[in-house]
Amino acid sequence: MQLDAELLISALADKIGTLPPDTAMIGIHTGGAWAAERLHAKLGVALPLGKLAVTLHRDDFGKIGLHPTKKATEMPFDVEGRHILLVDDVLNTGRTLRAALNEIFDFGRPASVRLAVLVDRGRRELPFAADYIGATMTLDASQELVLKNDDNHLRFDVRTKD
Amino acid sequence: MKGSMKIEINNGRLVDAENHLDQVQPLYLADGKIVAIGRAPEGWKAGKVIDAAGKIVCPGLIDLCARLREPGLEHKATLESEMLAAVAGGVTSLVCPPDTDPVLDEPGLVEMLKRRAAALNQAHVYPLGALTAGLRGGQLSEMVELTEAGCVGFTNGDKPIADTVVLYRAMQYAATYGYCVWLRPEDAHLARGGMAHDGEVASRLGLAGIPVSAETVAISTIVTLMRDTGARVHLARLSSRLGVDLVRAAKAEGLPLTCDVGVHHLLLTDRDIGYFDSHYRFTPPLRSPSDRDALSRGVIDGTIDAICSDHTPVDEDAKNVPFGEAEPGATGLELLLPLTLKWAEQAGVSIAAALQKITAGPAGLLGLDAGKIAVAARADLCIFDPAAFWALTPQTLRSQGKNSPWLRRELQARVTHTLVNGALVFKA
Amino acid sequence: MSYHPQLSADGKLKHLLSTEGLSRAMIESILETADQFVSVGNREVKKVPLLRGKSVFNLFFENSTRTRTTFEIAAKRLSADVINLNINASSTSKGESLLDTIDNLSAMNADMFIVRHAEAGAAHLIAQHVKPGIAVINAGDGRHAHPTQGLLDMYTMRHYKKSFHHLSVAIVGDVLHSRVARSDIHALTTLGCPDVRVIGPKTLIPTEVERMGVSVFHDMYRGLEGCDVVIMLRVQNERMNGALLPSAHEFFKSYGLTSEKLARAKPDAIVMHPGPMNRGVEIDSPIADGRQSVILPQVTFGIAVRMAVMATVKGA
Numbered sequence: 001m002q003l004d005a006e007l008l009i010s011a012l013a014d015k016i017g018t019l020p021p022d023t024a025m026i027g028i029h030t031g032g033a034w035a036a037e038r039l040h041a042k043l044g045v046a047l048p049l050g051k052l053a054v055t056l057h058r059d060d061f062g063k064i065g066l067h068p069t070k071k072a073t074e075m076p077f078d079v080e081g082r083h084i085l086l087v088d089d090v091l092n093t094g095r096t097l098r099a100a101l102n103e104i105f106d107f108g109r110p111a112s113v114r115l116a117v118l119v120d121r122g123r124r125e126l127p128f129a130a131d132y133i134g135a136t137m138t139l140d141a142s143q144e145l146v147l148k149n150d151d152n153h154l155r156f157d158v159r160t161k162d
Numbered sequence: 163m164k165g166s167m168k169i170e171i172n173n174g175r176l177v178d179a180e181n182h183l184d185q186v187q188p189l190y191l192a193d194g195k196i197v198a199i200g201r202a203p204e205g206w207k208a209g210k211v212i213d214a215a216g217k218i219v220c221p222g223l224i225d226l227c228a229r230l231r232e233p234g235l236e237h238k239a240t241l242e243s244e245m246l247a248a249v250a251g252g253v254t255s256l257v258c259p260p261d262t263d264p265v266l267d268e269p270g271l272v273e274m275l276k277r278r279a280a281a282l283n284q285a286h287v288y289p290l291g292a293l294t295a296g297l298r299g300g301q302l303s304e305m306v307e308l309t310e311a312g313c314v315g316f317t318n319g320d321k322p323i324a325d326t327v328v329l330y331r332a333m334q335y336a337a338t339y340g341y342c343v344w345l346r347p348e349d350a351h352l353a354r355g356g357m358a359h360d361g362e363v364a365s366r367l368g369l370a371g372i373p374v375s376a377e378t379v380a381i382s383t384i385v386t387l388m389r390d391t392g393a394r395v396h397l398a399r400l401s402s403r404l405g406v407d408l409v410r411a412a413k414a415e416g417l418p419l420t421c422d423v424g425v426h427h428l429l430l431t432d433r434d435i436g437y438f439d440s441h442y443r444f445t446p447p448l449r450s451p452s453d454r455d456a457l458s459r460g461v462i463d464g465t466i467d468a469i470c471s472d473h474t475p476v477d478e479d480a481k482n483v484p485f486g487e488a489e490p491g492a493t494g495l496e497l498l499l500p501l502t503l504k505w506a507e508q509a510g511v512s513i514a515a516a517l518q519k520i521t522a523g524p525a526g527l528l529g530l531d532a533g534k535i536a537v538a539a540r541a542d543l544c545i546f547d548p549a550a551f552w553a554l555t556p557q558t559l560r561s562q563g564k565n566s567p568w569l570r571r572e573l574q575a576r577v578t579h580t581l582v583n584g585a586l587v588f589k590a
Numbered sequence: 591m592s593y594h595p596q597l598s599a600d601g602k603l604k605h606l607l608s609t610e611g612l613s614r615a616m617i618e619s620i621l622e623t624a625d626q627f628v629s630v631g632n633r634e635v636k637k638v639p640l641l642r643g644k645s646v647f648n649l650f651f652e653n654s655t656r657t658r659t660t661f662e663i664a665a666k667r668l669s670a671d672v673i674n675l676n677i678n679a680s681s682t683s684k685g686e687s688l689l690d691t692i693d694n695l696s697a698m699n700a701d702m703f704i705v706r707h708a709e710a711g712a713a714h715l716i717a718q719h720v721k722p723g724i725a726v727i728n729a730g731d732g733r734h735a736h737p738t739q740g741l742l743d744m745y746t747m748r749h750y751k752k753s754f755h756h757l758s759v760a761i762v763g764d765v766l767h768s769r770v771a772r773s774d775i776h777a778l779t780t781l782g783c784p785d786v787r788v789i790g791p792k793t794l795i796p797t798e799v800e801r802m803g804v805s806v807f808h809d810m811y812r813g814l815e816g817c818d819v820v821i822m823l824r825v826q827n828e829r830m831n832g833a834l835l836p837s838a839h840e841f842f843k844s845y846g847l848t849s850e851k852l853a854r855a856k857p858d859a860i861v862m863h864p865g866p867m868n869r870g871v872e873i874d875s876p877i878a879d880g881r882q883s884v885i886l887p888q889v890t891f892g893i894a895v896r897m898a899v900m901a902t903v904k905g906a
Binding site: 360361362364365366367368369370371373437438479482483484485486487 | 687689707715731732733769772796798
């Protein structure tokens with residue numbers, strides 16, 4: 001099954017509205033970074049876009065090890081005292097979010113962090129919530145929701161895990 | 163003690179290349195000797211019959227080097243355990259080197275060792291005496307006294323004599339009495355600090371190398387001094403192709419030179435060290451495949467007179483350390499037969515010819531009236547099953563030395579009976 | 591996948607004992623992982639939690655404050671607990687065997703041993719002996735291997751030269767006694783470097799070293815012709831005593847890196863050294879401090895590479 005993510009991004013942008021001028025935006029690789037690129041442009045954020053790889057802060061290192069990745073963390077602004085809008089494509093268990101927050105705090109102490117997600121899947125294992133949600137969806141635990149970049153058009157694929 | 167029992171060995175394949183024997187025939191023993199082959203003597207009544215069907219009966223093996231670790235090195239092995247290992251391996255005569263603690267440089271020590279060994283009623287023990295006092299390479303030992311005590315030759319063990327003048331004088335003195343000098347062909351300086359063959363493998367593994375020249379320089383020196391002194395020399399443990407070539411040339415010249423090779427060096431090379439396995443640390447070191455092949459050819463063409471086990475029991479603690487700290491050597495008495503036959507199979511040599519190298523060959527070198535199956539010969543015999551496989555484990559090995567590259571692997575050829583002086587001293 | 595004691599049954603790295611036995615893919619994976627850790631070194635908080643709660647024991651049977659310190663920094667940046675053991679002063683001088691020492695330390699819940707020892711094969715012995723789950727990293731075993739140095743040297747070359755496929759690399763000096771040289775040679779040939787050269791007097795070149803895939807030069811001017819990378823090895827004073835070299839002065843004349851000799855290499859050639867340097871013996875000071883020298887970046891990269899190695903062996 002496929003979902004047009006561009007529509008969700010537009011809906012999300014409307015919900016967020018106008019951001020305070022010094023707000024920074026950070027996207028979580030890979031899907032969150034793509035979505036953040038769109039939002040960054042639509043919302044006219046002045047500061048350059050930050051990106052998080054989160055691989056070094058994941059909690060499953062002991063189970064799946066470390067895989068080399070082309071994704072790199074980029075933080076082109078000072079985190080100290082900054083209001084941040086963190087963007088991801090899917091919010092599910094909350095573990096990626098936990099890793100992302102830990103990594104942000106490695107760079108300094110932000111004034112606040114708000115979360116915007118395209119889809120909230122709801123199978124939370126940690127006590128987190130998003131501030132802005134594009135759509136809420138209930139899926140089976142065996143199903144995966146993956147954001148794809150098809151020739152610069154973003155869409156969601158729903159797949160069953162094998 | 164001679165076995166006074168009359169023993170009959172039936173259905174065994176008698177093999178003795180020197181006496182042109184290779185057929186299934188009965189063998190009759192009495193009063194410690196072989197009294198008949200093929201047909202029972204008149205009035206024969208066997209006290210004991212051994213059925214050797216499917217087995218080979220050969221002369222008891224004669225091992226030119228087996229360390230018994232007595233006196234003084236009992237934490238490594240004892241006389242009891244190693245003498246049992248010998249007969250379990252079909253070895254009925256063995257030569258032991260003097261590198262004990264104290265060193266065998268006193269007639270009293272030699273007599274005691276011989277007495278202790280004789281009391282066990284197992285293999286015959288022929289000690290080599292120290293060539294220099296304490297094996298220190300300085301003062302000469304009392305060779306006449308030591309010979310009277312029972313030494314069959316003199317050696318400086320694994321400590322080559324660095325001072326050529328001392329070597330020269332030792333050979334000259336021994337030559338006075340016609341004693342044979344057994345020498346490890348290794349130049350003390352060139353071999354110093356080395357632990358593996360100086361070649362591709364040692365370079366890659368970062369192990370200090372012992373070049374072939376350590377052996378060839380020593381052989382050249384020894385041969386030159388032989389010409390000057392007229393000494394009889396036996397080179398103990400060749401390791402290289404160039405070394406074999408030098409021996410071949412010296413023999414062609416007519417010099418009284420003999421030599422042996424350790425059975426492990428006929429089968430293994432430096433490549434077998436693998437990931438620093440200290441069970442493959444030997445002295446002399448295992449060398450390249452072309453060296454191993456040349457040693458093999460040397461045995462076949464007679465340049466090398468005998469194969470020995472170089473039996474060196476080493477406790478696990480001395481092997482379970484980094485390669486450079488490990489004690490070299492492997493347990494050998496119980497492997498001499500299976501490994502010699504393994505070599506024979508790989509080299510395309512007949513069983514009879516291979517057995518000659520661990521029976522009549524060593525006997526001739528030592529001047530022993532042994533190592534043969536012939537009427538009136540001493541009844542020292544080995545009966546083995548050439549087809550049987552057995553697993554080498556710490557439990558199956560009688561020697562206290564469990565250090566072997568073949569540990570936990572299978573070998574072919576298992577000794578079932580060993581007789582010394584016509585008495586059954588070992589039964590599997 | 592051919593067997594090597596540093597690999598698990600399914601081909602994962604469970605120890606790092608030598609660069610020999612690492613596949614090209616494995617080396618590249620470690621270098622890419624190191625990229626991530628280089629960026630961590632540039633942050634304010636230089637730590638990541640990957641080895642939090644794990645105990646890393648630095649076992650140095652051979653002294654080296656430098657190497658031990660870089661491993662300590664790397665382990666701490668992964669949030670591991672680090673215990674430094676200088677073995678000269680402790681149990682083994684009382685006669686405790688190497689393996690007994692390891693057993694005692696394993697009983698203290700060690701997760702990783704970083705071992706430097708004077709004997710080749712020491713790390714292999716320890717790796718064979720430890721219980722499953724404990725990782726062994728070879729920080730140098732006699733002349734045999736120094737795999738983390740080999741990997742950081744590869745990282746450095748990749749950083750400045752990008753590809754190994756057209757590189758000419760010269761390794762100069764006491765190759766005979768050098769574990770760094772051996773580790774570099776294996777890694778370079780595995781990564782596809784077509785021209786690896788060793789340069790030195792005959793007394794300091796290992797027997798049959800060509801079999802490792804290198805060409806041998808005794809004339810440094812010729813050996814450096816067209817090189818992209820020059821790796822200078824340390825010459826120790828003991829070599830003069832061991833009748834291997836007459837003097838540091840003469841060694842410098844023939845094999846010391848001067849601007850004159852370096853001019854034979856490519857103009858953009860980089861100069862490397864595993865450290866510590868003997869200025870005026872193997873390398874001239876102006877070169878060591880000059881624009882072609884990447885000796886200091888090697889140290890920085892060394893921390894990231896060691897972090898990558900530790901993360902790789904400790905990950906599933």
